[in-house]
Amino acid sequence: MTVGLSHYLVISAILFSLGLFAILTRKNAIMVLMGIELVLNSANLNFVAFSRFGRMNLEGHIATIFVIILAAAEAAIALAIILNIYHNYFSVNVDEIDKLKE
Amino acid sequence: MNLVDIVFYAFAVLIVVSAFIVVFSKNIMHSAFALMFTLLGIAAFYVLLNADFLAMTQIMVYIGGILILIIFGVMLTTRLTNVDIKKKNIQIMPAAILTAIIGGTLCGVFWNTKWMSFYAPYVDTTADYIGLILLTNYILPFEAVSVLLLVAIIGAALIARRKA
Numbered sequence: 001m002t003v004g005l006s007h008y009l010v011i012s013a014i015l016f017s018l019g020l021f022a023i024l025t026r027k028n029a030i031m032v033l034m035g036i037e038l039v040l041n042s043a044n045l046n047f048v049a050f051s052r053f054g055r056m057n058l059e060g061h062i063a064t065i066f067v068i069i070l071a072a073a074e075a076a077i078a079l080a081i082i083l084n085i086y087h088n089y090f091s092v093n094v095d096e097i098d099k100l101k102e
Numbered sequence: 103m104n105l106v107d108i109v110f111y112a113f114a115v116l117i118v119v120s121a122f123i124v125v126f127s128k129n130i131m132h133s134a135f136a137l138m139f140t141l142l143g144i145a146a147f148y149v150l151l152n153a154d155f156l157a158m159t160q161i162m163v164y165i166g167g168i169l170i171l172i173i174f175g176v177m178l179t180t181r182l183t184n185v186d187i188k189k190k191n192i193q194i195m196p197a198a199i200l201t202a203i204i205g206g207t208l209c210g211v212f213w214n215t216k217w218m219s220f221y222a223p224y225v226d227t228t229a230d231y232i233g234l235i236l237l238t239n240y241i242l243p244f245e246a247v248s249v250l251l252l253v254a255i256i257g258a259a260l261i262a263r264r265k266a
Contacts, residue, residue, distance in 0.1 A: 005217045018122065024196075037141075044160075075171050
C-alpha cells in the first residue's frame with residue numbers, strides 16, 4: 001500500500017517507545033540523554049508529517065525548528081552538568097547521585 | 103509500489119534497527135554511533151516529507167552538533183579501556199511493560215484513526231516561506247530563543263568550568 005500519514009506516525013510511535021524505554025532503564029546519564037533525543041526526534045517527525053499532509057502548512061516546520069534549538073541548548077547544559085557530576089562522583093550513574101552537598 | 107515507497111521502507115528499517123541498537127547496546131559508544139544512523143534516517147524522512155530546510159538543519163545541528171557533544175561526553179566520562187563503559191540496566195520488566203502498553207496504544211491509535219489528509223503538491227523550497235513567517239508571525243519566539251541560546255552558552259561554560 002502507498003505510504004501515507006499513518007506510516008510516518010507509526011514510525012514515530014516506535015521511536016517514542018524506544019526512547020522512553022532508554023530513559024526508564026539505562027543507568028548512564030548520557031544514555032538517558034540519548035533517549036530524550038529519540039523522543040524529541042519522534043515528536044519532530046510527527047510535526048513535519050502532519051505539516052506535509054495538512055496542505056503543506058509550514059507552522060509545523062516552525063515548531064520543529066524551535067524543538068531542535070531547545071534540544072541543542074538542553075544537550076549543552078546537560079553535558080555540562082554531567083561533567084560536573086563526574087568530577088565529584090567519578091561516575092555518571094543516575095541511581096548513585098543522591099547528594100546535593102558533600 | 104513506487105520508488106518513494108521503497109525509499110520510505112528502506113529508511114524506516116534503518117531508523118528502527120539503529121534505534122534498537124541505541125537502546126539495547128551494552129556499549130555506550132555503539133549506542134552513540136547508532137544514534138547517528140537514526141538521525142540520518144530522520145533527515146531522509148524530512149526530505150521525503152518535502153522539508154528540505156529541516157533536513158539540512160537536522161544534519162547540521164543534530165549530527166554535527168548534538169551528537170558530537172554526546173560523543174565528547176561519553177569519552178570524557180567513561181574510561182574506555184575499563185569495564186566501566188558497560189553499564190547494567192535497572193527496572194527492566196516494569197519499564198518494558200509500561201513501554202509496550204504506551205507504544206502499542208500509540209501505534210493502534212495512529213494506525214486506526216481516519217486522518218483527514220490533504221496531500222498538497224510538492225513545492226520547490228520551503229526556506230523562503232519559513233524565513234518569512236519566522237520574521238513576521240513568530241518574531242517574538244525567534245528573539246526569545248536567541249536570548250535563550252545566549253543564556254545556554256554562558257551557563258554551560260560557567261557550569262562546566264572546574265573550580266579553581
